Amino acid sequence: MSFTSFAFLIFVAAVVIVYYVVPKNYRWIVLLVASYTYYLEASAKSFVFILFTTIVTYYGARYIEDAENKHKQYLADNKGEITKEEKKASKEAAAKRKKRMLTLILILDFGILVCLKYFRYYIDALGIEAFSAITGTVLIPLGISFYTFQSAGYLFDVYRGKVGADRSLPKFALFTSFFPQIVQGPILRYDQLAGQLYEGHDFRYKNLAHGAQLMLWGFFKKLVIADRIGTLVGEVYINYDQYSGWPVILAMFGYAIQLYMDFSGGVDIARGVARCMGIDMARNFRRPYFAIDLTDFWRRWHISLSFWTRDYIFFAVAMSRPIGRFGKKCRKVLGDRVGKLIPVFIGQILVFLTIGMWHGAELKYIAYGLYNAAIIITGMLLEPYFVKWLEKLHINREGKGWTVFRMVRTFCIVSFGRIFSNGQSFKASIHMMRSIFRPYQGKFITAFTAFALTKWDYVVLFFAILIVFFVSVIQERRYNYKKAHEGGGAQIIAMVGQGAGKETDAEMREFIDEKATIIRWILYIALFLIVLLFGVYGPSYDPTVFIYREF
Amino acid sequence: MTGKKVKKVKKLITGNTIRLVIFVLVIGVAVGVCAKMFTFTDAEHSNKIFEQFYAQDTNTVDCVYFGSSATQRGWVVPVAFHDEGVASYSLSCGTQPFVLTRYLMAEVQKTQDPRLFIVELRGVCKGPDDLWDVAVRRMLDNMKPSKNKYDAIQAVLNYASQGKNGIDESGLSYYFPLLKYHSLWNPSKKPHYGGVDYYKGYALEPKAVFRVTDIHPFKYNDDTIPLAPASEAALKDLLDYCDSIKAKVLFVISPYEASEGGMGKLNTAKNIVEERGYECLNFLPAKKREAIGLSDDTCYYNREHLNMYGSIKYTDYLSKYIKKHYNIPDRRNDSRYDSWNEEYERLTANLDGKYADLNKEMKEKIKKINKKNKKNKKK
Numbered sequence: 001m002s003f004t005s006f007a008f009l010i011f012v013a014a015v016v017i018v019y020y021v022v023p024k025n026y027r028w029i030v031l032l033v034a035s036y037t038y039y040l041e042a043s044a045k046s047f048v049f050i051l052f053t054t055i056v057t058y059y060g061a062r063y064i065e066d067a068e069n070k071h072k073q074y075l076a077d078n079k080g081e082i083t084k085e086e087k088k089a090s091k092e093a094a095a096k097r098k099k100r101m102l103t104l105i106l107i108l109d110f111g112i113l114v115c116l117k118y119f120r121y122y123i124d125a126l127g128i129e130a131f132s133a134i135t136g137t138v139l140i141p142l143g144i145s146f147y148t149f150q151s152a153g154y155l156f157d158v159y160r161g162k163v164g165a166d167r168s169l170p171k172f173a174l175f176t177s178f179f180p181q182i183v184q185g186p187i188l189r190y191d192q193l194a195g196q197l198y199e200g201h202d203f204r205y206k207n208l209a210h211g212a213q214l215m216l217w218g219f220f221k222k223l224v225i226a227d228r229i230g231t232l233v234g235e236v237y238i239n240y241d242q243y244s245g246w247p248v249i250l251a252m253f254g255y256a257i258q259l260y261m262d263f264s265g266g267v268d269i270a271r272g273v274a275r276c277m278g279i280d281m282a283r284n285f286r287r288p289y290f291a292i293d294l295t296d297f298w299r300r301w302h303i304s305l306s307f308w309t310r311d312y313i314f315f316a317v318a319m320s321r322p323i324g325r326f327g328k329k330c331r332k333v334l335g336d337r338v339g340k341l342i343p344v345f346i347g348q349i350l351v352f353l354t355i356g357m358w359h360g361a362e363l364k365y366i367a368y369g370l371y372n373a374a375i376i377i378t379g380m381l382l383e384p385y386f387v388k389w390l391e392k393l394h395i396n397r398e399g400k401g402w403t404v405f406r407m408v409r410t411f412c413i414v415s416f417g418r419i420f421s422n423g424q425s426f427k428a429s430i431h432m433m434r435s436i437f438r439p440y441q442g443k444f445i446t447a448f449t450a451f452a453l454t455k456w457d458y459v460v461l462f463f464a465i466l467i468v469f470f471v472s473v474i475q476e477r478r479y480n481y482k483k484a485h486e487g488g489g490a491q492i493i494a495m496v497g498q499g500a501g502k503e504t505d506a507e508m509r510e511f512i513d514e515k516a517t518i519i520r521w522i523l524y525i526a527l528f529l530i531v532l533l534f535g536v537y538g539p540s541y542d543p544t545v546f547i548y549r550e551f
Numbered sequence: 552m553t554g555k556k557v558k559k560v561k562k563l564i565t566g567n568t569i570r571l572v573i574f575v576l577v578i579g580v581a582v583g584v585c586a587k588m589f590t591f592t593d594a595e596h597s598n599k600i601f602e603q604f605y606a607q608d609t610n611t612v613d614c615v616y617f618g619s620s621a622t623q624r625g626w627v628v629p630v631a632f633h634d635e636g637v638a639s640y641s642l643s644c645g646t647q648p649f650v651l652t653r654y655l656m657a658e659v660q661k662t663q664d665p666r667l668f669i670v671e672l673r674g675v676c677k678g679p680d681d682l683w684d685v686a687v688r689r690m691l692d693n694m695k696p697s698k699n700k701y702d703a704i705q706a707v708l709n710y711a712s713q714g715k716n717g718i719d720e721s722g723l724s725y726y727f728p729l730l731k732y733h734s735l736w737n738p739s740k741k742p743h744y745g746g747v748d749y750y751k752g753y754a755l756e757p758k759a760v761f762r763v764t765d766i767h768p769f770k771y772n773d774d775t776i777p778l779a780p781a782s783e784a785a786l787k788d789l790l791d792y793c794d795s796i797k798a799k800v801l802f803v804i805s806p807y808e809a810s811e812g813g814m815g816k817l818n819t820a821k822n823i824v825e826e827r828g829y830e831c832l833n834f835l836p837a838k839k840r841e842a843i844g845l846s847d848d849t850c851y852y853n854r855e856h857l858n859m860y861g862s863i864k865y866t867d868y869l870s871k872y873i874k875k876h877y878n879i880p881d882r883r884n885d886s887r888y889d890s891w892n893e894e895y896e897r898l899t900a901n902l903d904g905k906y907a908d909l910n911k912e913m914k915e916k917i918k919k920i921n922k923k924n925k926k927n928k929k930k
Binding site for chain 1: 567570571574577578581582585589602612717719721723724728729733734736737738739816
């Protein structure tokens with residue numbers, strides 16, 4: 001039941017109706033039943049894995065909290081009767097128990113992920129037939145990366161005392177399986193989502209309207225743009241050895257656009273569905289192609305994953321004692337500036353390796369992660385020299401022209417790197433990268449007509465991308481205005497910093513809400529008709545293909 | 552809640568409900584307009600067959616002929632009327648799915664009260680694996696929405712082999728054809744119209760019907776080959792339906808170069824039909840064809856289809872036959888049937904006008920062949 005299938009729309013309509021019909025206290029049960037129904041329909045054979053992760057994480061978190069509580073209780077019960085050493089011993093014992101449990105649960109949760117998603121790849125790659133026979137029969141569970149990361153995030157938060165352990169297994173099961181986000185995320189924090197899921201929301205017309213608008217916008221991005229451009233991208237990436245020059249460049253930029261429209265479109269649909277039931281899911285994108293450098297890009301792209309890796313990997317690594325000590329040693333050898341950056345570099349490499357491998361086990365994904373890390377690290381190392389050069393060249397670093405140049409440059413860097421993630425293999429990706437610089441045997445215009453897209457498809461693509469561009473400009477301006485004038489920026493950044501990406505002040509719907517009813521209706525109906533007529537769907541369309549569904 | 556608050560909530564709910572209903576209505580109208588604009592279209596403009604059928608005056612059609620392209624091109628409706636006064640309609644299309652015949656009969660009876668249905672049997676040779684999406688759509692997508700159309704879709708989905716020939720297994724795009732045709736906004740996706748003229752279902756395809764091809768049919772024998780189980784079930788289902796209706800039903804195996812396998816299957820079908828008490832005219836035996844003046848070297852434009860010359864002979868024979876044996880009235884002097892006369896005039900005008908050269912060329916070619924045949928006979 002893909003998001004773009006008719007069955008899904010019927011399913012959502014039924015869930016929304018039942019959600020508001022049942023008494024408030026039981027609405028979370030409706031969501032749980034709906035989520036499990038959705039999961040069973042999509043991936044019944046692998047249902048046991050999500051169930052296992054849910055149960056293990058739930059009891060693990062309870063154990064961690066209990067260990068902390070016992071320690072606190074011991075201190076409270078023996079206040080003034082125990083020595084400092086005894087207090088310390090109790091604390092250490094609790095910390096040890098917590099850590100042990102955390103490690104065990106993480107091994108179990110990520111163990112499944114590794115076994116099903118990565119281990120099988122290497123077994124297949126190495127041709128170990130005895131194992132291949134076993135792994136070949138097990139399907140990769142739907143949304144395994146998303147729910148594993150979300151569960152792990154919750155476990156870390158309980159471990160750090162940021163949130164309390166959930167006291168209801170069924171409710172926690174809803175947190176790990178909430179159907180709109182199970183396929184493509186976003187990976188949400190427990191404190192952002194759980195409360196909203198468990199609380200029964202009152203019916204509000206605005207929620208329904210805003211949810212429907214978000215879904216429509218998602219369908220527009222997915223069906224009109226992503227699936228149309230996918231024809232071109234697919235052809236070049238599959239038959240990569242037959243193309244060089246312009247077609248490869250087209251496919252490279254095309255994929256960057258396709259991926260954004262596909263992924264963000266899917267997340268918009270997910271957010272829209274949740275919104276219909278009064279549940280606010282954080283944004284996962286903040287106009288990533290307006291990023292001025294790669295670091296900025298990763299603050300805007302797949303925000304929930306970026307901040308997950310930052311909070312649970314980068315900080316954990318870069319601020320750990322051994323890495324700190326190593327950094328100090330490096331300062332002596334490499335100098336103060338570079339030495340200081342070494343812990344950051346190690347953190348970055350691990351973060352981007354995780355991001356790369358989050359997509360899959362193949363070498364191309366590792367290369368994709370390292371490519372990003374290498375560019376960010378190089379940028380940091382060379383930054384002082386860049387500043388000097390710019391001064392020498394009298395380039396105004398605050399000027400609009402320079403900002404636009406940086407945006408275009410970042411877009412090119414990102415698009416080029418994505419050849420790794422979408423290439424057939426690491427070798428194929430390298431081949432494609434080389435092909436870009438080989439001349440195209442034909443006229444420039446024939447590079448466009450070499451695919452199954454007609455000239456009218458290009459016209460539709462052009463205008464559809466233009467619409468998304470203008471909407472993004474409006475959003476970015478509103479965001480920057482709020483940041484500059486209302487002091488909302490700090491708040492927004494703080495929220496984003498929590499991984500929330502909760503950029504409520506730049507929501508397009510508020511901009512539209514300010515308009516007269518007739519204008520709003522014209523906009524909605526126009527968008528609906530655009531999706532209806534210009535969307536790529538129908539009997540020959542495979543609705544199961546959402547790029548991030550595969551991850 | 553105070554009375555004031557309750558009033559406020561009620562007002563809010565009513566206001567929003569009205570707004571929602573109006574919005575849904577507007578969307579509904581917009582979708583309806585799009586559905587009208589983007590409908591089935593093929594190079595043969597098969598949609599015209601149904602459009603023209605629905606436009607017929609109520610209870611004017613005495614005979615409806617169902618079948619595939621052989622029927623479309625073999626039964627010349629205006630000639631049947633002009634020569635014998637048979638008011639007929641050819642509700643046929645290229646590779647018409649046999650399984651749909653009973654639903655087409657039901658569709659006809661909504662607006663017409665025909666005395667006779669003629670059913671071409673060739674379609675029964677095609678099993679579930681030969682059912683093509685486009686053939687299904689030629690009929691289904693042009694039928695008006697109704698319970699009968701719903702049943703017809705169900706019948707197709709039950710009959711078709713899974714995952715073959717583009718059949719939409721979910722059936723959604725048969726219920727909502729816009730799902731299939733929404734991309735027709737793109738001019739490059741519209742098929743190039745092949746210039747087929749329709750005369751109450753008779754399809755005059757100038758590029759085809761004026762050609763002359765020599766065919767070599769197998770020598771007829773009455774050996775039988777079993778039908779595909781689903782095809783046999785469809786035939787029996789049709790016969791059950793025929794038992795339940797007022798109109799008479801005549802089955803026909805029209806003349807063509809049948810393969811040995813096809814001939815065997817048609818013999819089986821013929822036996823089943825006759826066992827149930829229905830007549831089946833079989834034109835596969837050479838004697839039968841010769842009796843009505845059809846020659847293998849002048850009357851066909853390819854192995855499966857009669858050309859203009861052959862189809863007039865065939866129509867002439869069959870119209871006389873049904874008039875005599877099925878009591879079809881002569882409507883030539885009834886002003887309610889003027890539209891058939893108009894179609895005949897349009898056909899002759901076209902044959903003498905825009906198709907005059909093709910027609911002449913065909914006739915000359917036939918003359919030459921006949922001359923040659925005569926010479927050969929003398930030798």
